[in-house]
Amino acid sequence: MYAGQIGLGIAQLLVAIVTCGIGWIWSLIDGILILINGGRDEHGRPLRP
Template identity: 55%
Template sequence: MQPGYPQGVSDKSKVVAGVLQILLGAFGVGRFYMGDTKTGVIQLIVTLVTCGFGGIWGFVDGILILVKGGVDGQGRPLRD
């Protein structure tokens, strides 16, 4: 184990996070679910500033979460 990284796997699901991002990613819902509040707020602001076009970022992010996985707010990998 590397120092500075929490041990174990997250209690958050990769599938749930990915689907939330695909469906509601314009509002950063999947990122909020994962505990990544900073990115969730940025996605929400980008969507509002671009009159909705920034929602594409959330959709693509959801697909990437489903394919590659991700980490939760504590840096632990999402469970399958």
């Protein structure tokens, strides 16, 4: 959610809750992709550590 994608973060949270925790896989994959590709914020700027 810190990258400005609040709707996506809320959707991931709701999926994890509704599926009794199985939806965490979506968040895990999203996190791995951010680590591999570097991630971008809502304006397309790269995230920095």
